[in-house]
Amino acid sequence: MPEIKVTPLGAGQDVGRSCILVSIGGKNIMLDCGMHMGYNDDRRFPDFSYITQNGRLTDFLDCVIISHFHLDHCGALPYMSEMVGYDGPIYMTHPTKAICPILLEDFRKITVDKKGETNFFTSQMIKDCMKKVIPLNLHQTVQVDDELEIKAYYAGHVLGAAMVHIKVGSESVVYTGDYNMTPDRHLGAAWIDKCRPDILISESTYATTIRDSKRCRERDFLKKVHESIERGGKVLIPVFALGRAQELCILLETFWERMNLKAPIYFSTGLTEKANHYYKLFITWTNQKIRKTFVQRNMFEFKHIKAFDRSYADNPGPMVVFATPGMLHAGQSLQIFKKWAGNEKNMLDVKMQVEYMSFSAHADAKGIMQLIRMAEPRNMLLVHGEAAKMEFLKGKIEQEFSIDCYMPANGETTSVITNPSVPVDMSLNLLKREMALGGPLPDPKKPRAMHGTLIMKENSLKLVSSEQALKELGLNEHQLRFTCRVQLQDPHSDSDTLHRIYTHLKSLLKDYTIQHLPDGTVMVESIVIKVSSSAEDANSKVLLLSWSYQDEDLGSYLSSLLKKGLPT
Amino acid sequence: MGVNTYPCAPDQQTAQNIFFYYFVMEILTLLISEFTVCVAGYDSSKNEILELCLPLKLLADEKKGLCAERDFKVVHGGFSEGPIRCLRHVPGTRCMVTNDGQSSDLQLWDLGGDDSDVIRRTGSIQGSSVSQTGSRIAAPLSAIPQVLHGAQSSSVQLTHLSSRQTLYKLEADSAEPLSALKFVGDTVFLASCCNGSVYMADTRTSAAPQVSAPPSGESLQWWTDASAAPQSCCKVLRLSSSGQAVVSDLRNLEEPVCTARLDIQMAPCRPCDVTVWWAPVLEGCFSVSGFSGLIQIYDTRGWRTELQDAQPLFQHSGHAVSSPHAADTVPTFITSHAWHPERPRTLLSAASDGSVHVWDWVEPQRD
Numbered sequence: 001m002p003e004i005k006v007t008p009l010g011a012g013q014d015v016g017r018s019c020i021l022v023s024i025g026g027k028n029i030m031l032d033c034g035m036h037m038g039y040n041d042d043r044r045f046p047d048f049s050y051i052t053q054n055g056r057l058t059d060f061l062d063c064v065i066i067s068h069f070h071l072d073h074c075g076a077l078p079y080m081s082e083m084v085g086y087d088g089p090i091y092m093t094h095p096t097k098a099i100c101p102i103l104l105e106d107f108r109k110i111t112v113d114k115k116g117e118t119n120f121f122t123s124q125m126i127k128d129c130m131k132k133v134i135p136l137n138l139h140q141t142v143q144v145d146d147e148l149e150i151k152a153y154y155a156g157h158v159l160g161a162a163m164v165h166i167k168v169g170s171e172s173v174v175y176t177g178d179y180n181m182t183p184d185r186h187l188g189a190a191w192i193d194k195c196r197p198d199i200l201i202s203e204s205t206y207a208t209t210i211r212d213s214k215r216c217r218e219r220d221f222l223k224k225v226h227e228s229i230e231r232g233g234k235v236l237i238p239v240f241a242l243g244r245a246q247e248l249c250i251l252l253e254t255f256w257e258r259m260n261l262k263a264p265i266y267f268s269t270g271l272t273e274k275a276n277h278y279y280k281l282f283i284t285w286t287n288q289k290i291r292k293t294f295v296q297r298n299m300f301e302f303k304h305i306k307a308f309d310r311s312y313a314d315n316p317g318p319m320v321v322f323a324t325p326g327m328l329h330a331g332q333s334l335q336i337f338k339k340w341a342g343n344e345k346n347m348l349d350v351k352m353q354v355e356y357m358s359f360s361a362h363a364d365a366k367g368i369m370q371l372i373r374m375a376e377p378r379n380m381l382l383v384h385g386e387a388a389k390m391e392f393l394k395g396k397i398e399q400e401f402s403i404d405c406y407m408p409a410n411g412e413t414t415s416v417i418t419n420p421s422v423p424v425d426m427s428l429n430l431l432k433r434e435m436a437l438g439g440p441l442p443d444p445k446k447p448r449a450m451h452g453t454l455i456m457k458e459n460s461l462k463l464v465s466s467e468q469a470l471k472e473l474g475l476n477e478h479q480l481r482f483t484c485r486v487q488l489q490d491p492h493s494d495s496d497t498l499h500r501i502y503t504h505l506k507s508l509l510k511d512y513t514i515q516h517l518p519d520g521t522v523m524v525e526s527i528v529i530k531v532s533s534s535a536e537d538a539n540s541k542v543l544l545l546s547w548s549y550q551d552e553d554l555g556s557y558l559s560s561l562l563k564k565g566l567p568t
Numbered sequence: 569m570g571v572n573t574y575p576c577a578p579d580q581q582t583a584q585n586i587f588f589y590y591f592v593m594e595i596l597t598l599l600i601s602e603f604t605v606c607v608a609g610y611d612s613s614k615n616e617i618l619e620l621c622l623p624l625k626l627l628a629d630e631k632k633g634l635c636a637e638r639d640f641k642v643v644h645g646g647f648s649e650g651p652i653r654c655l656r657h658v659p660g661t662r663c664m665v666t667n668d669g670q671s672s673d674l675q676l677w678d679l680g681g682d683d684s685d686v687i688r689r690t691g692s693i694q695g696s697s698v699s700q701t702g703s704r705i706a707a708p709l710s711a712i713p714q715v716l717h718g719a720q721s722s723s724v725q726l727t728h729l730s731s732r733q734t735l736y737k738l739e740a741d742s743a744e745p746l747s748a749l750k751f752v753g754d755t756v757f758l759a760s761c762c763n764g765s766v767y768m769a770d771t772r773t774s775a776a777p778q779v780s781a782p783p784s785g786e787s788l789q790w791w792t793d794a795s796a797a798p799q800s801c802c803k804v805l806r807l808s809s810s811g812q813a814v815v816s817d818l819r820n821l822e823e824p825v826c827t828a829r830l831d832i833q834m835a836p837c838r839p840c841d842v843t844v845w846w847a848p849v850l851e852g853c854f855s856v857s858g859f860s861g862l863i864q865i866y867d868t869r870g871w872r873t874e875l876q877d878a879q880p881l882f883q884h885s886g887h888a889v890s891s892p893h894a895a896d897t898v899p900t901f902i903t904s905h906a907w908h909p910e911r912p913r914t915l916l917s918a919a920s921d922g923s924v925h926v927w928d929w930v931e932p933q934r935d
Contacts, residue, residue, distance in 0.1 A: 212639055388682075391686045
């Protein structure tokens with residue numbers, strides 16, 4: 001049976017890195033190639049031994065697709081392509097292609113230069129890896145080869161994030177990457193058409209979560225920031241330069257305007273400019289509101305948010321600083337921030353508290369159900385979840401949509417049997433012949449059985465009449481005839497026995513053409529019956545039945561019938 | 569009076585915490601414990617019961633800042649053939665008892681343990697009367713596998729969970745529909761009727777129950793709650809459909825301790841939605857919902873025996889204001905609410921638009 005195989009790489013309950021292998025229609029595709037941020041050794045890279053024990057991956061993969069620029073989805077890409085070895089195509093959206101190398105380089109710098117680690121990819125490797133990238137546009141079908149095609153859909157979540165539709169013949173899979181079903185201040189919500197893939201693959205990390213509303217989250221954040229600023233304190237917000245930071249910038253900017261606040265907000269230099277540059281460049285990837293206001297003013301050019309300089313850290317009074325990992329690792333900045341924290345101990349007023357706030361934009365339980373409703377997959381597959389903790393969600397999906405829900409563990413392969421329709425060309429002659437047989441016109445809802453010969457040549461399938469097939473293939477037709485002897489006790493003459501047989505069959509087989517021919521045979525359709533007497537005993541008759549292969553069923557039936565004897 | 573309205577700037581807020589959630593389904597009832605809340609509700613096609621872990625950020629207290637988690641986590645879930653309007657947990661077990669609000673039968677459920685996240689139906693208990701408003705259920709205060717239930721005063725019975733044996737029946741002289749059923753001691757319980765009368769009985773004895781007549785002669789609808797204080801100072805609150813609240817001592821239900829007319833705006837939308845609870849920690853305070861899109865908190869400690877108007881100590885209007893259907897003609901009404909058993913000022917409320925809020929307020933400065 002045709003099947004699609006899905007294997008999330010990784011081991012056990014390991015969450016925090018995405019790298020999924022899909023085998024579909026003879027093609028092998030790698031979805032994402034993430035780094036596990038929790039490990040400091042080789043465990044942070046996916047284990048590619050599932051694909052091949054040693055050697056390069058080029059021969060084993062038809063393509064690699066990266067959903068977005070977060071390191072847990074693309075962090076291991078240079079390692080895979082340059083250190084393990086892969087020279088085939090790597091697909092990702094334009095913004096992902098632009099931003100990925102920046103984050104990879106930033107991360108490489110911190111890991112190697114600051115932490116002094118070895119066995120990590122180099123700057124040149126990142127560059128070489130990106131040379132293999134083919135950028136994707138939204139909703140544009142790309143032919144990877146003759147049989148494999150892919151299409152990207154908007155996923156929300158971060159700039160350039162995409163869900164991917166993968167099709168080989170009539171089998172297809174959609175991989176969501178990370179997505180968000182609710183729009184936010186700078187990105188729209190994920191969207192896909194009713195593409196009805198055989199499998200919809202999604203993360204289940206947040207599947208059992210019911211999210212607190214964004215407004216409450218923001219209200220909590222703004223309240224804390226405002227309270228600190230009112231007390232004259234300094235607020236340090238560690239963020240990654242690209243991603244949620246833009247959302248928080250817009251949030252703070254809007255709040256500062258509304259409340260008429262004067263305290264300065266700073267963002268790290270270098271990366272800010274790059275980030276804003278990309279958001280302006282890829283304005284079509286942001287949401288409608290931003291695109292509309294962009295005509296009047298650029299929403300990423302902030303009135304209240306300025307570039308940070310190390311000397312500002314000593315300024316008295318309140319301020320808000322967005323600090324990127326690079327800044328926090330850099331020597332001088334780190335000291336300054338430590339000094340801020342140190343003040344807390346000396347003052348009665350607590351000027352620096354630590355608050356963790358989660359602003360990530362992921363789909364929750366409701367979001368997953370919404371996406372299934374949109375795409376209408378035939379099967380659902382959730383990765384990165386514990387099966388025992390997901391039985392209820394599985395039941396919910398199966399009940400509401402009547403589809404199977406699979407939950408492979410990391411390193412485990414799930415095979416989903418598909419039922420693809422195989423398109424076949426039919427010759428005109430055969431079609432005419434079928435039409436001549438009468439009956440209802442061909443209807444996709446009412447399948448009709450027919451006879452023909454299927455010829456498979458190269459990649460095409462053709463349905464033709466037997467004669468045409470024989471001619472095309474240069475073969476001679478062979479006729480198969482069966483002969484059967486039946487012994488019968490009958491005292492009558494041969495011709496009388498034959499006549500009795502004729503009458504008997506005529507009474508029983510009313511729907512069939514039965515003839516008593518002058519040459520001394522009875523014919524039932526094309527089956528020939530002859531009677532002859534045994535040499536030793538005139539009362540013992542031998543019936544000879546002969547039929548061609550096509551009438552096998554009727555022939556067998558007649559022989560069993562006649563073996564029972566004739567009525568007196 | 570503090571008002572928890574949304575949206576507004578932080579300096580107008582008196583709440584410390586607000587968490588808003590939107591469920592796809594309408595939550596009909598909820599039951600809160602220290603770390604979890606069970607909700608039951610339905611959308612167009614199915615009824616669900618969910619056990620949710622409360623957001624860690626709410627529970628973290630001193631370490632609150634270090635906790636980013638603001639979300640509910642579904643720890644167990646199950647499907648129900650019929651709606652669930654009343655939900656009680658049997659202490660010391662993972663057993664839930666529910667009623668659909670349309671008959672007097674009860675359903676039993678196993679909430680599930682660590683090995684599975686599915687809530688399964690394990691059986692049912694037949695009620696002894698025909699009802700259209702459903703049965704009230706009272707779980708014992710300690711871990712005994714029994715449940716007290718009934719739809720009318722004449723059909724209140726104590727049933728053993730596993731044997732299904734009827735251990736006790738209330739000898740009532742009339743068949744009034746019940747509005748509440750609650751244990752106030754290990755074996756002493758109150759059965760409160762919709763007409764305002766209250767029966768007090770002991771499941772150990774077959775002695776006739778004490779009956780207390782409705783606080784006023786008018787034929788109104790009444791809702792009742794008894795405080796969880798030890799029996800000696802247990803207070804009983806009765807609220808009428810005209811907005812009058814009457815507080816009595818359990819030992820002397822006929823003589824009200826104090827009374828007041830509440831600031832209730834509209835007639836109740838659905839009588840079965842009106843919920844009245846004594847605060848488990850804040851002495852003398854109670855909450856009321858079901859009369860509009862608000863939940864109001866009142867403090868009875870200033871009340872007197874003469875009837876006068878009372879203003880709420882606090883009012884949560886988040887459901888009415890922030891509803892996605894705020895523009896529609898159908899108003900949002902509160903279907904259920906509950907106090908957190910340990911945190912003095914934390915409540916959970918659910919509304920007809922599928923919203924569930926967890927909220928609290930800051931103690932206003934006393935003069």
